[in-house]
Amino acid sequence: DSGVTQTPKHLITATGQRVTLRCSPRSGDLSVYWYQQSLDQGLQFLIQYYNGEERAKGNILERFSAQQFPDLHSELNLSSLELGDSALYFCASSVLASGNNEQFFGPGTRLTVL
């Protein structure tokens, strides 16, 4: 158990819908990262937040957005969902924002878009 929690574990929805994925980092970790893992794209970094502010952006679509709240939990919002958005979404947390900094991964949310 990494100490990072993600809800829900599974999510099934239809195209065009909007969903919110939630992540609670390890106690004391200020940085949260979101990743998407799919069969054809592999593991892709989406976005990083540090202490409430966006820190780095990766391959995140405009239909997706994220935020980190004052209690440090984070939400990833996915809208106008398409079949290709079906994937495992991982959240990770770390103490620092940069440098050599181990990221602890949550168990993931499996999103299926029908």
Next chain:
Amino acid sequence: GEDVEQSLFLSVREGDSSVINCTYTDSSSTYLYWYKQEPGAGLQLLTYIFSNMDMKQDQRLTVLLNKKDKHLSLRIADTQTGDSAIYFCAEVSGGYQKVTFGTGTKLQVIP
């Protein structure tokens, strides 16, 4: 640009050594990591190496880094069935810790 490549699959017999290879293209990488992903689980950091090191040993794991060829390898000695998983290398570059993961290598250990 950054592109991290790995072979997709490796099969070894229990007790043998496994070597998983990774090539990357970003010469400004500062740290390189190896993560393990077991079925249905998230990624777990196994080990890392600084870009100014050539080798790092950690119990059964040995990491070799060839900066000139941008080649990273992970050797697992005395491979066990519990080592069966997908192994990802990842490079970290830039002050904001931009992480690029490899495509992952699925290690199958045959009893």
